[in-house]
Amino acid sequence: MRKLWIGLTYLVFFLLIAAPLGKMTIGAFSEGFGGFWDALTRPEALHALMMTGFVVVVVTLLNTLFGIMMALYLVRASWLGSRVKGLLNSIVDLPYAVSPVIGGLMIVLLLGPDSALGAVFEQIGVKIVYAFPGMVIATLFVTFPLMVREIMPVLQEIGSQQEEAASTLGAYGWTTFWKVTWPSIRWAVIYGVILTVARSLGEFGAVLVVSGNIMNKTQTATTLVYQDVENFNVTAAGGIALVLAAFSAGLLLLMEWSKRRKEVH
Amino acid sequence: MFLNTLLRHKGWTWGFRTTILLYFVVLIVLPILGVYYNSFSLGFSNFAGSISDPIAWKSVLLTLKLAVIATVINVLLGTMIAWVLIRYQFPGKALLNSLVDLPFALPTAVGGLMILLLLGPGSLIGGMAEALGFEIVFHQPAIVIAMVFVTFPFVIRAVQPLLEELDASEEEAAYTMGATRSRVFRQVILPSMAPGMIGGGMLAFSRALAEFGAVVLVAGNIPGRTLVSSVFIFGEVESDNPVGAAAVSIILLTLSFLILWLINMLQMRGRRV
Amino acid sequence: MHVEVRGLNKHFGDFHAVKDVNFGITKGHLIGLLGPSGGGKTSILRMLAGLETPDSGEIVFHGKTVNNLPPQEREIGFVFQNYALFKHMTVYENIAFGLKVKKANKHTIQNRVAELVELTGLKGFEKRYPHQLSGGQRQRVAFARALAPEPQLLLLDEPFAAIDAKIRQELRSWLRELIERVGITSIFVTHDQDEAIEVADEIMIINQGRLEQKGTPWDIYKEPKTPFVATFIGESTLIGSAAELKGFHNTGGKPTKALIRPEYIEVGHLNEFKMASATEQGIVKHLHFRGSEWLVEVEVNGHKLVTYRSLEKETLTPGQEIAVLVHRAYLFNDERSWIQENGLKEDPMPVFI
Numbered sequence: 001m002r003k004l005w006i007g008l009t010y011l012v013f014f015l016l017i018a019a020p021l022g023k024m025t026i027g028a029f030s031e032g033f034g035g036f037w038d039a040l041t042r043p044e045a046l047h048a049l050m051m052t053g054f055v056v057v058v059v060t061l062l063n064t065l066f067g068i069m070m071a072l073y074l075v076r077a078s079w080l081g082s083r084v085k086g087l088l089n090s091i092v093d094l095p096y097a098v099s100p101v102i103g104g105l106m107i108v109l110l111l112g113p114d115s116a117l118g119a120v121f122e123q124i125g126v127k128i129v130y131a132f133p134g135m136v137i138a139t140l141f142v143t144f145p146l147m148v149r150e151i152m153p154v155l156q157e158i159g160s161q162q163e164e165a166a167s168t169l170g171a172y173g174w175t176t177f178w179k180v181t182w183p184s185i186r187w188a189v190i191y192g193v194i195l196t197v198a199r200s201l202g203e204f205g206a207v208l209v210v211s212g213n214i215m216n217k218t219q220t221a222t223t224l225v226y227q228d229v230e231n232f233n234v235t236a237a238g239g240i241a242l243v244l245a246a247f248s249a250g251l252l253l254l255m256e257w258s259k260r261r262k263e264v265h
Numbered sequence: 266m267f268l269n270t271l272l273r274h275k276g277w278t279w280g281f282r283t284t285i286l287l288y289f290v291v292l293i294v295l296p297i298l299g300v301y302y303n304s305f306s307l308g309f310s311n312f313a314g315s316i317s318d319p320i321a322w323k324s325v326l327l328t329l330k331l332a333v334i335a336t337v338i339n340v341l342l343g344t345m346i347a348w349v350l351i352r353y354q355f356p357g358k359a360l361l362n363s364l365v366d367l368p369f370a371l372p373t374a375v376g377g378l379m380i381l382l383l384l385g386p387g388s389l390i391g392g393m394a395e396a397l398g399f400e401i402v403f404h405q406p407a408i409v410i411a412m413v414f415v416t417f418p419f420v421i422r423a424v425q426p427l428l429e430e431l432d433a434s435e436e437e438a439a440y441t442m443g444a445t446r447s448r449v450f451r452q453v454i455l456p457s458m459a460p461g462m463i464g465g466g467m468l469a470f471s472r473a474l475a476e477f478g479a480v481v482l483v484a485g486n487i488p489g490r491t492l493v494s495s496v497f498i499f500g501e502v503e504s505d506n507p508v509g510a511a512a513v514s515i516i517l518l519t520l521s522f523l524i525l526w527l528i529n530m531l532q533m534r535g536r537r538v
Numbered sequence: 539m540h541v542e543v544r545g546l547n548k549h550f551g552d553f554h555a556v557k558d559v560n561f562g563i564t565k566g567h568l569i570g571l572l573g574p575s576g577g578g579k580t581s582i583l584r585m586l587a588g589l590e591t592p593d594s595g596e597i598v599f600h601g602k603t604v605n606n607l608p609p610q611e612r613e614i615g616f617v618f619q620n621y622a623l624f625k626h627m628t629v630y631e632n633i634a635f636g637l638k639v640k641k642a643n644k645h646t647i648q649n650r651v652a653e654l655v656e657l658t659g660l661k662g663f664e665k666r667y668p669h670q671l672s673g674g675q676r677q678r679v680a681f682a683r684a685l686a687p688e689p690q691l692l693l694l695d696e697p698f699a700a701i702d703a704k705i706r707q708e709l710r711s712w713l714r715e716l717i718e719r720v721g722i723t724s725i726f727v728t729h730d731q732d733e734a735i736e737v738a739d740e741i742m743i744i745n746q747g748r749l750e751q752k753g754t755p756w757d758i759y760k761e762p763k764t765p766f767v768a769t770f771i772g773e774s775t776l777i778g779s780a781a782e783l784k785g786f787h788n789t790g791g792k793p794t795k796a797l798i799r800p801e802y803i804e805v806g807h808l809n810e811f812k813m814a815s816a817t818e819q820g821i822v823k824h825l826h827f828r829g830s831e832w833l834v835e836v837e838v839n840g841h842k843l844v845t846y847r848s849l850e851k852e853t854l855t856p857g858q859e860i861a862v863l864v865h866r867a868y869l870f871n872d873e874r875s876w877i878q879e880n881g882l883k884e885d886p887m888p889v890f891i
Contacts, residue, residue, distance in 0.1 A: 010361075012342055012345075017368070017417075023383040069285045070285060077282075098521065100477055101502075105507065106296030109296075110299040164609070164618070165622040166639075167610055168610075168615065169635055169686075170636055179624075179635070180624055198370050202370075204374040205478055209502050222374040225374045225378055226481070238378065241375040244375050
């Protein structure tokens with residue numbers, strides 16, 4: 001019985017994870033290392049990877065900053081009524097329930113060229129949809145809950161007493177945050193950053209809709225994979241995908257490591 | 266010192282709070298309201314028209330059907346794997362446990378590509394299946410596989426902590442009272458795992474409904490047969506019909522929100538017990 | 539620091555946590571806020587600290603209204619119930635925190651921390667982290683940390699609640715001594731009356747958000763101003779209708795209840811009493827040996843009364859008939875409450891021999 005279950009588990013992991021991963025790796029090198037290298041060094045591939053990098057950096061920075069603030073407010077703020085807090089708290093999760101494609105569609109509807117807001121921005125010369133800002137906004141939307149949800153339980157667990165103690169000892173908000181709160185939430189924030197990086201690196205649906213997938217302009221690594229597949233250039237797609245997968249695996253290792261640190265502290 | 270005084274000023278506090286709340290509202294609330302607003306912007310009849318387009322409603326039904334299948338598979342596989350990973354000691358256990366999260370970490374498009382390469386026409390398995398007379402890629406099985414792949418961790422991660430918490434003495438108590446193995450499983454272990462199976466299953470279901478990246482690469486996207494809603498929405502946006510896209514979107518959205526709300530209710534009830 | 543509180547009110551949602559509280563505290567005194575859990579004691583303390591904002595009322599330190607001052611500027615030290623030590627800082631860093639925030643120079647910080655470490659008996663523990671300390675040691679660190687910036691007022695929220703009963707006793711007298719030596723005005727919250735009586739110069743009894751009575755422990759014990767105080771402090775037996783007790787018929791006609799403390803009651807043979815007519819017949823129900831005396835339960839007219847009896851006197855046996863004299867009782871009705879002596883103790887028609 002026991003052997004059967006363990007065997008079955010290995011089988012599932014092999015079929016669902018190991019085999020596809022292996023097959024893709026082989027596919028990427030099906031034309032030798034040169035083929036893999038050519039696929040990666042195509043100008044559009046380099047540009048796409050660069051775009052992905054930009055999106056990841058900007059989104060991670062913004063999401064970390066606002067995520068920490070939002071979590072602090074949702075847990076600590078006494079100036080928000082408990083009903084308002086409850087409402088905001090349930091809204092935080094909504095992006096989880098929204099299909100990325102719909103997330104992208106939302107941005108298009110709200111800020112696209114046909115919308116009122118989009119027209120306003122167009123007038124002042126800022127292009128949002130089918131441009132970098134739109135991609136950032138879409139990715140921010142999708143990744144918003146990750147940071148907040150990592151930090152909130154930690155804040156709840158440590159309670160507000162240490163912060164109150166700091167205030168009675170003469171420390172103001174800023175000092176209290178850096179000296180008292182930050183050391184406690186540090187590992188949760190790092191975990192949240194890793195999750196945000198992983199998610200923004202891999203975001204596809206929302207970015208595809210918002211960016212318009214314009215080669216050498218708004219194309220990211222994931223949307224390039226899609227385009228390569230559409231063009232039946234499977235080897236090239238495999239090359240890019242392999243790079244993305246390697247990054248993801250690295251992030252997964254980081255996640256395991258920071259999870260362990262988080263538990264210690 | 267000067268900076269401190271400046272930071273302490275009431276205006277700063279107020280500005281800070283407003284910025285954060287505004288960011289939240291503009292980023293999350295406004296877009297969601299926007300979709301609902303847009304789908305009804307041309308009147309209800311237009312909304313009804315968009316929905317009653319057979320391609321639209323067939324895509325919704327197909328998505329529901331396949332998501333249900335994927336969820337059932339995931340609940341069964343996930344519960345089994347959670348059980349094996351918690352209860353048994355065997356070589357490679359730690360590695361498998363880490364690999365569980367891989368589908369979360371992997372970009373969905375990469376996941377889709379992997380499945381496409383493994384099962385696609387030119388591949389070994391694809392060829393075998395074809396020889397046996399059934400097709401996987403660009404047909405419904407591929408969509409289910411893609412959905413199972415991307416939602417793989419949900420049930421496992423929801424059941425594991427429950428199994429870990431389950432006190433061994435509860436089981437032992439049942440054995441001392443003469444209960445058989447299968448009875449203990451049905452009446453002690455299964456009920457303890459049930460909240461995780463249901464909660465994880467619902468999360469997996471809602472994610473499967475929403476999945477786009479992995480599905481779009483393997484589905485073939487034939488209207489009425491392998492066109493799921495998220496891909497349909499994408500198509501509508503591409504063909505410059507955002508209102509039609511919005512109509513289908515709000516069906517999916519409402520469904521997802523309902524599931525999210527149910528999960529919340531379930532968790533709250535679980536906490537009270 | 540002289541503390542004055544006027545008309546303090548605080549609501550949490552629909553819950554009226556603190557109701558129109560007024561009091562003044564003399565400089566250098568140690569005050570105990572005593573009352574049942576959830577009575578509003580901690581809310582009062584937190585408002586004094588500035589951690590909670592009053593809905594109405596005034597808090598005056600040294601003749602200066604501090605309502606609008608944040609906790610940072612009130613010159614207070616606060617010891618939290620669970621100490622709230624900074625868990626990622628060492629003992630030294632915890633104590634030094636308040637001084638560092640105030641930008642004291644390095645030398646001053648070192649000296650002050652060393653002094654406090656000495657004072658609180660934490661020498662040798664400076665490099666430890668809070669999780670490496672025992673409950674009592676953590677408590678001491680919390681005191682030292684609160685005292686480090688030389689506050690004018692020390693506020694302590696249930697300072698001994700989280701400590702083993704054994705060490706608690708020891709810490710109490712230590713705290714009492716420490717505060718006396720430092721000479722700082724202090725207010726502590728407790729729900730333990732022994733603790734309040736033992737440690738405090740003055741006690742304030744708080745119940746359901748109201749200040750019931752303020753006074754020295756002895757005053758409060760001797761002359762409770764409200765029925766709640768009478769029941770809360772000391773032991774007592776409640777009698778539903780005072781008129782049923784011999785000698786307490788004259789209660790003004792209103793239905794009146796009586797509280798009787800053990801020491802208000804005397805039991806013995808009829809011939810032991812000067813005024814035999816004031817006694818009632820009772821039956822000894824139970825006897826409990828209390829180390830230095832007997833605790834006697836007697837039944838009088840269907841009421842169970844409790845009293846103490848010296849070991850020197852003749853030992854009673856359960857079931858024995860005995861004379862019971864209620865010297866005085868604490869009486870109260872809807873309108874007022876007062877202490878009344880037994881009306882029959884004074885002979886209505888004194889006969890001079």
